[in-house]
Amino acid sequence: MIANPLISWIDAPAAHLGIRFLRGGEWELWTYADLAGLARRIAGGLSASGVGHDDRVVIVEPTGPDFVATLYAVMLAGAIPCPVAPPYLFQNATLYARHLHAILDIARPALVATASDLVERLDFDCRVSTTSELAAVGGSVDRPPASAALLQFTSGSSGRVKGVRVPVSALAANVAAIGSWLEMSEGDATASWLPVHHDMGLIGCLLTPVTNQRDLWLLEPAEFIRDPAGYLACFGAHGATMTAMPPFGPEYILRRLSAESLAGLDFSGWRALIVGAERIDIDVLDRFTALLSPLGFDRRALLPAYGLAEATLAVTGLALREELTTIPVVPQELRLGKPVASAGKDVPRVVGCGRALDGVEVTVVDEAGDPLPDQHLGQIVIRGASLAEGYFRRGGSTSPADEGSTGLTEWRDDVLWTGDAGFLDDGQLFVIGRLGDAMKVRGRTVFAEDIESALLEAGVPRLRAAVLLGSRASGATGVVLLERPAAEWIAAAAATLRRMTEHASYVILDVPRRSIARTTSGKPKRGDMWASYVAGELDGTEVVSPVRTGGPEAAR
Numbered sequence: 001m002i003a004n005p006l007i008s009w010i011d012a013p014a015a016h017l018g019i020r021f022l023r024g025g026e027w028e029l030w031t032y033a034d035l036a037g038l039a040r041r042i043a044g045g046l047s048a049s050g051v052g053h054d055d056r057v058v059i060v061e062p063t064g065p066d067f068v069a070t071l072y073a074v075m076l077a078g079a080i081p082c083p084v085a086p087p088y089l090f091q092n093a094t095l096y097a098r099h100l101h102a103i104l105d106i107a108r109p110a111l112v113a114t115a116s117d118l119v120e121r122l123d124f125d126c127r128v129s130t131t132s133e134l135a136a137v138g139g140s141v142d143r144p145p146a147s148a149a150l151l152q153f154t155s156g157s158s159g160r161v162k163g164v165r166v167p168v169s170a171l172a173a174n175v176a177a178i179g180s181w182l183e184m185s186e187g188d189a190t191a192s193w194l195p196v197h198h199d200m201g202l203i204g205c206l207l208t209p210v211t212n213q214r215d216l217w218l219l220e221p222a223e224f225i226r227d228p229a230g231y232l233a234c235f236g237a238h239g240a241t242m243t244a245m246p247p248f249g250p251e252y253i254l255r256r257l258s259a260e261s262l263a264g265l266d267f268s269g270w271r272a273l274i275v276g277a278e279r280i281d282i283d284v285l286d287r288f289t290a291l292l293s294p295l296g297f298d299r300r301a302l303l304p305a306y307g308l309a310e311a312t313l314a315v316t317g318l319a320l321r322e323e324l325t326t327i328p329v330v331p332q333e334l335r336l337g338k339p340v341a342s343a344g345k346d347v348p349r350v351v352g353c354g355r356a357l358d359g360v361e362v363t364v365v366d367e368a369g370d371p372l373p374d375q376h377l378g379q380i381v382i383r384g385a386s387l388a389e390g391y392f393r394r395g396g397s398t399s400p401a402d403e404g405s406t407g408l409t410e411w412r413d414d415v416l417w418t419g420d421a422g423f424l425d426d427g428q429l430f431v432i433g434r435l436g437d438a439m440k441v442r443g444r445t446v447f448a449e450d451i452e453s454a455l456l457e458a459g460v461p462r463l464r465a466a467v468l469l470g471s472r473a474s475g476a477t478g479v480v481l482l483e484r485p486a487a488e489w490i491a492a493a494a495a496t497l498r499r500m501t502e503h504a505s506y507v508i509l510d511v512p513r514r515s516i517a518r519t520t521s522g523k524p525k526r527g528d529m530w531a532s533y534v535a536g537e538l539d540g541t542e543v544v545s546p547v548r549t550g551g552p553e554a555a556r
Contacts, residue, residue, distance in 0.1 A: 044139030078143030191234035193224030236265025268296030
């Protein structure tokens with residue numbers, strides 16, 4: 001009997017259900033029996049290669065049966081899997097190498113398991129085996145579960161990459177909470193194009209359906225970009241009922257597809273589309289519904305959610321069959337500890353992210369840690385069974401804090417201070433932004449997400465802009481990066497900054513295409529880029545030199 005509940009399915013794998021991987025335009029089915037057999041062979045190879053109990057194994061594999069089997073093989077071998085995304089098309093090779101070496105420096109793995117074509121392309125500087133080599137060795141293994149189920153690396157959106165140590169109990173609790181929230185039952189099937197290497201793609205769209213042995217369709221992110229209609233066919237033709245994605249997903253579908261391109265599909269069976277990872281634009285959800293509802297899509301399948309790697313994944317989510325809720329919030333009036341203002345013309349609406357999942361408690365507190373009333377802006381704090389242990393350090397220690405940072409995520413006893421700002425209303429959570437991606441201007445808090453939303457409304461494409469906020473010797477500073485901007489984008493950005501960052505300094509940079517560093521879910525890596533800007537290392541040209549809003553320079 002396997003003691004780890006996350007891998008108990010391997011004792012009795014289904015022979016008629018499994019994962020379908022897209023290969024050369026065709027779906028290739030690997031049943032759970034097939035995957036269990038491959039996982040056992042790889043686990044034997046790991047043991048024979050000297051991987052010991054509680055060792056870390058870094059897995060660098062694209063979406064496919066080798067990744068899934070190796071992930072579970074590491075657990076079977078009593079070791080700790082550390083999934084890492086391989087380089088994707090058009091990714092800057094230097095930046096990827098820096099990212100990979102940072103992860104290897106933290107994990108100090110006993111072994112890297114990777115695809116054969118990546119062995120020569122990447123410099124691992126440690127022991128490496130291909131998954132096919134490990135499977136060929138074979139053998140058996142009988143070890144107790146590792147002390148952690150997973151070492152998952154944060155997206156790096158607010159600073160350097162960090163390894164989050166997730167205990168078996170926390171991962172099992174979060175998977176169970178997600179299954180309960182979605183009322184997952186026989187006949188349900190998931191389809192996903194998300195990277196399977198951390199949080200939403202790994203836990204929400206891989207571990208949860210696999211633990212419950214439900215059918216699953218998996219695509220590479222590049223396959224979704226190439227053919228979003230093919231992805232939608234999973235729901236409209238093949239029977240998938242649930243998925244998750246960042247707001248970029250529905251927005252991209254709207255850009256690429258029309259009603260004519262979806263003719264013949266039936267979305268009436270689509271029960272859950274979780275939307276999370278970054279600020280949600282209600283206009284995108286409205287237009288997505290308008291596109292798909294004539295084909296049977298129910299708007300109540302849209303489930304805004306909030307989560308983070310430090311809480312394993314899911315924290316809150318809109319209940320099934322519940323209508324979306326929005327609250328208008330004036331960005332220029334946001335102040336920590338104070339009520340959110342909602343009066344005024346054309347006030348942006350913030351989308352509710354639902355209530356706490358089973359086993360999770362969410363509170364919004366002021367700077368002293370005292371709970372705030374409804375509709376008061378504060379920091380989101382979390383308690384519950386799904387919390388990770390802390391950040392994994394070189395040498396194997398686990399730290400509750402992100403050393404060297406302030407106002408970001410940290411554990412204090414049994415409470416996770418998320419570093420995210422938001423407010424509650426009748427138990428539902430509304431997320432405003434990251435405290436580390438904000439600056440104080442005349443007592444109010446300006447969030448990078450608010451400025452980016454205003455830029456989008458002004459006609460600047462979402463994926464061609466990023467906002468960095470911080471403080472320099474001259475005071476609070478806002479930086480807008482625009483990838484090869486049109487003249488009207490520059491004018492719109494300048495006007496937006498003048499309006500939203502009163503009495504702060506701002507600068508606008510013209511940067512090369514694809515130079516804005518982003519996480520796998522599309523969030524700008526603001527911390528890394530701010531550090532590069534301060535060090536003078538950003539590749540860009542000033543199109544608006546440093547200006548202090550409200551000062552004499554702005555008046556000329």
